[in-house]
Amino acid sequence: MNVRFLAVLASVSTLALNVTVAAQGQPDNSAVQPETAVTPQVRTRDLSGTFGGQSISYRATIADTVLESDSGKPEAVIVTTSYVKTLADPSRPVFFIYNGGPGSGSVWLQMGAWGPKRVAIPADARDDGAPPYPLRDNPDSLLDVADLVFIDPPGTGFSYLTPGTDPQKYYGLRQDGRAVAQVIRRWINDNGRWNSPKYLGGESYGTTRTAMVADELEGSTYNDVGLNGLVLISTILDFAGREPTPGNEMAYIVTLPNMATAAYFHGKAQASSVEAIAEEARRFAIGPYAAALLKGQDLPADERASVRRELARLTGLSETYLEQADLRVTDQRFYKELLRDRGRTIGRLDARYTGTDYDNAGETPDNDPSFYGIDAGYTAAINSWARETLGYRTDREYQSIGREPGRNWDWKLDGGSRGAYLNVAPLIGQALRQNSQLRVFAGQGWYDFATPFFGAEYSLNRTGIPQDRITWKYYDAGHMMYIRDQDRARLASDLREFIRAR
Structure with missing residues (x-):
């Protein structure tokens, strides 16, 4: 922004x-x-x-x-x-x-x-x-x-x-x-x-x-x-909600609905509309998912299995991966994992964008395709408008x-x-x-x-x-x-x- x-x-x-x-x-x-x-x-x-x-x-x-x-x-x-x-x-x-x-x-x-x-x-x-x-x-x-x-x-x-x-x-x-x-x-x-x-x-x-x-x-x-x-x-x-540090469960809760909408956009999750899957994910995030995370190591095995299945359905990630991540997937990991089978990563600023990394291994993307996909055009536009049309004179670079x-x-x-x-x-x-x-x-x-x-x-x-x-x-x-x-x-x-x- x-x-x-x-x-x-x-x-x-x-x-x-x-x-x-x-x-x-x-x-x-x-x-x-x-x-x-x-x-x-x-x-x-x-x-x-x-x-x-x-x-x-x-x-x-x-x-x-x-x-x-x-x-x-x-x-x-x-x-x-x-x-x-x-x-x-x-x-x-x-x-x-x-x-x-x-x-x-x-x-x-x-x-x-x-x-x-x-x-x-x-x-x-x-x-x-x-x-x-x-x-x-x-x-x-x-x-x-x-x-x-x-x-x-x-x-x-x-x-x-x-x-x-x-x-x-x-x-x-x-x-x-x-x-x-x-x-x-x-x-x-x-x-x-x-x-x-x-x-x-x-x-x-x-x-x-x-x-x-x-x-x-x-x-x-x-x-x-x-x-x-x-x-x-x-x-x-x-x-x-933006600090997924150990012990801060809220970061996973507020990000889950975004994982669901991104999975829906890329065909990894099914719903009647993006609004519908967003609402499903909201209810699950603030309800069963939040309760499971807050129970920590006291989470019963059957409840864990139920939460893991629904988490997999909403996010498009495998239950195996979710179990390995202890039901807690950071956004950076998600960008890399969602389309790993297609050899693509997704964007942070805009998950509709996809990119190709140096290789398909690793946990996080090389870069954000939704940023490098737009930055050059905006930089050229503001400099052209301010300097050439409005006549602003400076040797300083515009800091986008x-x-x-x-x-x-x-x-x-x-x-x-x-x-x-x-x-x-x-x-x-x-x-x-x-x-x-x-x-x-x-x-x-x-x-x-x-x-x-x-x-x-x-x-x-x-x-x-x-x-x-x-x-x-x-x-x-x-x-x-x-x-x-x-x-x-x-x-x-x-x-x-x-x-x-x-």
Whole structure:
């Protein structure tokens, strides 16, 4: 599971001017060192298109937002790409969008789902091949119902930290949420949109980010920014379900329904529909399977045999393999084992994709075919659009999946630790309880192992989270369901309805 902000170093001529002014007895402004001085870049272009059946004229703006320390030193340059309908209407909704990672740029949602242009790659789980990759008008863009602001947090896209900035000030759950919230406040203020309906949307870790940003915006006693909706695409809020460490049975429980849908897609399990096998797997996972795992070594032999048979039916794996795995199959093992008899592996982000490894032995795949099958097209598209069409000038590489944030990420939540139990879903519950008109949209792909749909459901039905304002939608693809043409159109239609229903 979008915005680019860059900064330009001060030129030699600017440095010479500062020195001259100081020599003439004027105030010396050289406290900001030339290697960290930043001149924000703003590029605009007026364009038009047809979105949701409406002809829309809009202004595309790619701009740098510079965040400074208390002493005025530029610390982070954050790039946003906004699309605002011409003849601004303050009553029109604004949708703030980012991706996940936590090092992922907004390229995926911008060039794949909701931006005015999209990259055309195969919709049927085939590799995207080699360039050129067509960049086409996107009638599924949401510009007919909202202005769009794509944000690339620090370390993603073209955004970066200036030399000398401590990564721990920006790379972390709370730190990142605070920075993105600051950018949103600045954009609202600069564009006169304080009274506009406001939506936050993220994909993957971007849903985690949404919980943190919402807490920063609505949890601020003296500077509260009211929100109308939170859009969660491929949700990950409770991380306990993603850590299959010894003794953590929940990881196997929340992943089982994904194994069933993947087995169904590849003809290894039988059911009347993907929805039907998903429901069968949910009931089994939270019932007999959970009970069996929690009994540990006290599990009776007859109950074990019954659970093993049903597990084999749902997952397409042999009872022998399941017994060898002690009824606990990690997702990594499943990618390799499901189609081993065909000499194929399946994707993590999207189990519809298949790949061929160096050999057919081993427990885990060489790579994720659902990622290397799409990444080149998206990288080419965002660079072409930002640099050649919008005129953004930089020597920096666009970080579609930046490594720097992940290497330095602070996973501790307000004094806790990721290992203890990282769950940000309660922050969404708090926001819903404190804002009676806030609503949540959760969109999940049936074939997404990165953020399993059952794990998302589990995290959002906990105590303290009002259920009557959560809308669930499911799609016949994986983590980035908008890659599939039919699901991109469905997702856009579902979100139009969600936004219009405020």
